[in-house]
Amino acid sequence: MSISQADQSPLVSLRDVRFAYGEREVLRGIDLTVHRGQVVAIMGGSGCGKTTLLRLIGGQLRASSGAVEVEGRDLAHMPRSDLYALRRRMGMLFQFGALFTDMTVFDNVAFPLREHTTLPSGMVRDLVMMKLQAVGLRGAHALKPAELSGGMARRVALARAVALDPMLIMYDEPFAGLDPISLGVIGRLIRRLNDALGASSIMVTHDVHESLLIVDYIYFVSEGRIVAHGTPDEIRASTDPFVHQFVHAEADGPVAFHYPAPPIDGLLQGRRP
Numbered sequence: 001m002s003i004s005q006a007d008q009s010p011l012v013s014l015r016d017v018r019f020a021y022g023e024r025e026v027l028r029g030i031d032l033t034v035h036r037g038q039v040v041a042i043m044g045g046s047g048c049g050k051t052t053l054l055r056l057i058g059g060q061l062r063a064s065s066g067a068v069e070v071e072g073r074d075l076a077h078m079p080r081s082d083l084y085a086l087r088r089r090m091g092m093l094f095q096f097g098a099l100f101t102d103m104t105v106f107d108n109v110a111f112p113l114r115e116h117t118t119l120p121s122g123m124v125r126d127l128v129m130m131k132l133q134a135v136g137l138r139g140a141h142a143l144k145p146a147e148l149s150g151g152m153a154r155r156v157a158l159a160r161a162v163a164l165d166p167m168l169i170m171y172d173e174p175f176a177g178l179d180p181i182s183l184g185v186i187g188r189l190i191r192r193l194n195d196a197l198g199a200s201s202i203m204v205t206h207d208v209h210e211s212l213l214i215v216d217y218i219y220f221v222s223e224g225r226i227v228a229h230g231t232p233d234e235i236r237a238s239t240d241p242f243v244h245q246f247v248h249a250e251a252d253g254p255v256a257f258h259y260p261a262p263p264i265d266g267l268l269q270g271r272r273p
């Protein structure tokens with residue numbers, strides 16, 4: 001990212017954001033910034049609130065307190081019509097990027113264009129083919145999802161997520177279930193599509209190694225709080241125990257491997273808990 005980009009106001013800014021599902025507080029004061037042009041990763045253990053963060057940024061959920069701003073506008077104070085217009089400029093790739101199984105690859109990618117625009121069919125065709133070309137699957141346009149490998153299906157889901165040329169692309173676990181080669185391909189595509197579209201991207205992921213290769217900045221979330229953040233170089237050099245556990249895939253550390261239990265000694269040799 002160039003210095004001039006960094007100087008601009010952030011595209012996404014969360015300040016002291018709290019959120020609860022009913023009585024259950026999930027986010028407990030989140031501060032997070034995404035600058036224009038950046039690819040940012042949000043990492044953390046299962047259930048720590050990562051997907052909830054994406055939903056807040058996408059305007060599908062409203063913060064209990066604090067501010068969620070996109071392009072400098074607080075989503076909580078935006079008229080509904082403006083929020084819908086804003087959402088159309090966000091691309092989303094949900095967990096496993098489910099495709100419509102009864103539609104061809106072409107129709108899957110064309111879907112958002114047909115839903116949200118009145119473009120003539122010739123232009124829809126050109127746009128779909130350009131997006132499929134960008135993910136290397138123009139030749140697969142007539143196939144059905146069942147005829148694709150997992151990595152190919154994910155690439156189609158990527159093409160669909162960027163069909164409307166979003167300013168912000170959000171990915172929920174884009175690497176889930178992929179083999180190591182497909183994972184590398186998807187990672188590089190996320191970076192390339194971001195840069196080619198002049199967009200910004202946020203991805204929720206467990207894959208720290210792939211993230212370190214492609215992102216500009218990483219936030220670590222634990223128990224609803226940001227516990228560490230930094231550039232890939234800062235994260236690699238970090239001595240923070242939480243970061244260390246993630247980067248070195250250690251089973252135990254601040255994120256416990258064991259569900260809380262009494263010491264095992266008393267359980268062995270036939271003794272009862």
Ligand SMILES: Nc1ncnc2c1ncn2[C@@H]1O[C@H](COP(=O)(O)OP(=O)(O)OP(=O)(O)O)[C@@H](O)[C@H]1O
Binds near residue numbers: 026044
């Ligand atoms: N609609 C809901 N109603 C009530 N609780 C919810 C709801 N959605 C999520 N939760 C709870 O909120 C917490 C955070 O969920 P979230 O999906 O944001 O976590 P996550 O970090 O994305 O998890 P994972 O990595 O496992 O997908 C979890 O404990 C979850 O059970």
